[in-house]
Amino acid sequence: MERLDKIISNRTGISRKDAKAAISAGKVTVSGKIIRSSDFKVGENDEIFLGCNKISGNAHIYIVLNKPKGYVSATEDPEQKTVIELVPPELFRNGIFPAGRLDKDTTGLMIITDDGDFAHRILAPKKHVPKKYAVTIDLPVTDEMEKGFSEGIELSDGICKSAKLLKTGDFTCEVTLSEGRYHQIKRMFGCFGAKVTELHRLSMGGFCLPENLLPGECRELTNEELALIESKVNE
Numbered sequence: 001m002e003r004l005d006k007i008i009s010n011r012t013g014i015s016r017k018d019a020k021a022a023i024s025a026g027k028v029t030v031s032g033k034i035i036r037s038s039d040f041k042v043g044e045n046d047e048i049f050l051g052c053n054k055i056s057g058n059a060h061i062y063i064v065l066n067k068p069k070g071y072v073s074a075t076e077d078p079e080q081k082t083v084i085e086l087v088p089p090e091l092f093r094n095g096i097f098p099a100g101r102l103d104k105d106t107t108g109l110m111i112i113t114d115d116g117d118f119a120h121r122i123l124a125p126k127k128h129v130p131k132k133y134a135v136t137i138d139l140p141v142t143d144e145m146e147k148g149f150s151e152g153i154e155l156s157d158g159i160c161k162s163a164k165l166l167k168t169g170d171f172t173c174e175v176t177l178s179e180g181r182y183h184q185i186k187r188m189f190g191c192f193g194a195k196v197t198e199l200h201r202l203s204m205g206g207f208c209l210p211e212n213l214l215p216g217e218c219r220e221l222t223n224e225e226l227a228l229i230e231s232k233v234n235e
C-alpha cells in the first residue's frame with residue numbers, strides 16, 4: 001500500500017508538493033471518493049482520478065506508441081525531441097523509458113515502460129522476440145538479399161542472426177529480426193549497396209501496431225497485448 005501523494009507524483013511526473021496541493025484542493029478521487037489526505041493508503045484495486053484524468057493503478061505501466069519521424073528514442077536529450085515527450089500526462093510516470101531504440105527517422109511500434117525486467121526480456125537476443133519491419137529501399141529487392149539475410153549478414157560487429165526477408169513490392173519488403181543492433185536493418189541493406197528510405201516497425205512478438213493508433217499517439221497496453229509481445233510467433 002503506497003501513499004496517495006507518492007503515487008500521483010510518480011505516475012504523473014508532477015512534484016510531491018503539487019500532488020499534495022491537488023489532494024488537499026479536493027481534485028483527487030480514489031474509487032469514487034474525494035480524498036483530501038496525502039498519506040491516504042491506496043489499495044491495489046483502487047481507481048485514482050486527478051481531475052478527469054485516470055491515473056493508472058498498475059505497479060508498472062506499459063505503453064504502445066506509434067512513433068513518428070523526428071523523435072529520438074531516449075528519455076532526455078538536450079537538443080532533440082524525445083519519444084517520452086509524446087506520452088500524455090495521464091500515462092506518464094517517473095522512470096519510464098523506451099524499451100528498445102528506433103532511429104530518429106524510423107516510425108511505428110514502440111513500447112514505453114518503467115519495467116526494466118520486462119524490457120530486458122523483450123530485447124535480450126537470447127529471447128528471440130521477433131521484430132518485424134516494413135522497409136522501402138532505393139534499389140529493387142533481390143533474391144540475393146533474401147538469401148543473404150537468411151544466411152546471416154556479416155556486419156562490423158559480427159554476423160547477424162538469420163533474418164527473414166519477404167518481398168512485398170519492387171522496392172519494398174518486410175524484414176523480421178530477432179536481435180536489435182544499432183542501425184541493423186540499414187547496415188544489412190548497406191551490404192548490398194542499398195539505402196533504406198523508409199523504415200516502420202510493424203510488430204514485436206505476436207503484437208502488431210494497432211491500426212487505429214495514429215502517428216504520435218500512445219495508449220496503455222492491455223494484459224492480453226502484453227502477453228502477445230512475449231509470445232513467440234512462427235514466422
Ligand code: URA
Binds near residue numbers: 106184185187
Ligand atoms: N534497424 C535500423 O536500421 N533502424 C531502426 O530504427 C530499427 C532497425
